[in-house]
Amino acid sequence: MTDTTKYITQLAHLTKAQKAALGAVLNALQGLPPDDAQEVLDHATAHLAGDEHTPMFARGIAAPLGKLDHELKTKVDEVTFHRFRRSCALLELDTSARIRDAIYVLEWKKPYRQMVAEKMLHEDEHSQGLLALVGHVQAPEFGGRGR
Numbered sequence: 588m589t590d591t592t593k594y595i596t597q598l599a600h601l602t603k604a605q606k607a608a609l610g611a612v613l614n615a616l617q618g619l620p621p622d623d624a625q626e627v628l629d630h631a632t633a634h635l636a637g638d639e640h641t642p643m644f645a646r647g648i649a650a651p652l653g654k655l656d657h658e659l660k661t662k663v664d665e666v667t668f669h670r671f672r673r674s675c676a677l678l679e680l681d682t683s684a685r686i687r688d689a690i691y692v693l694e695w696k697k698p699y700r701q702m703v704a705e706k707m708l709h710e711d712e713h714s715q716g717l718l719a720l721v722g723h724v725q726a727p728e729f730g731g732r733g734r
Contacts, residue, residue, distance in 0.1 A: 600666060632672065650699075651706040659690065 591613045595606050612631075616624040663671070675685050688698035695702065 635672075635676075651702045655687075659686070 591610060595601075595609055595613075598606065598609070601609065612628075616627060619627070671685075672682065675682050678685070684700070688700060691697065691699040691702060
């Protein structure tokens with residue numbers, strides 16, 4: 588393993604407290620295989636960013652344009668990654684919801700959450716329109732005459 592002290596001092600954008608925390612984390616992970624260390628870091632990052640909250644829509648759930656069952660992945664640099672996680676935590680969104688919104692803005696010019704809201708509003712307006720045309724249908728078992 589490389590000298591962690593030399594690596595940490597090269598990270599000029601980190602505060603003294605952040606460098607100390609990074610040193611402690613690296614020391615704690617020392618000796619673990621890379622895959623195990625990555626899994627520990629992933630769990631720690633998710634816990635700190637609040638990702639244990641249930642996502643708005645998970646895979647397989649019906650959405651305005653169909654089921655959400657296709658996964659997209661990418662890699663970003665460390666500074667961008669931490670800024671993104673911090674902004675997600677501040678907005679009280681999980682990373683999946685925020686990335687999904689960004690992708691929908693790129694492709695459909697509006698965020699996913701807006702599309703869901705519009706679909707729900709459209710369905711409500713449709714139901715209200717049917718109710719205005721047909722009126723309330725009361726079944727005999729609920730005291731109505733039935734139709």
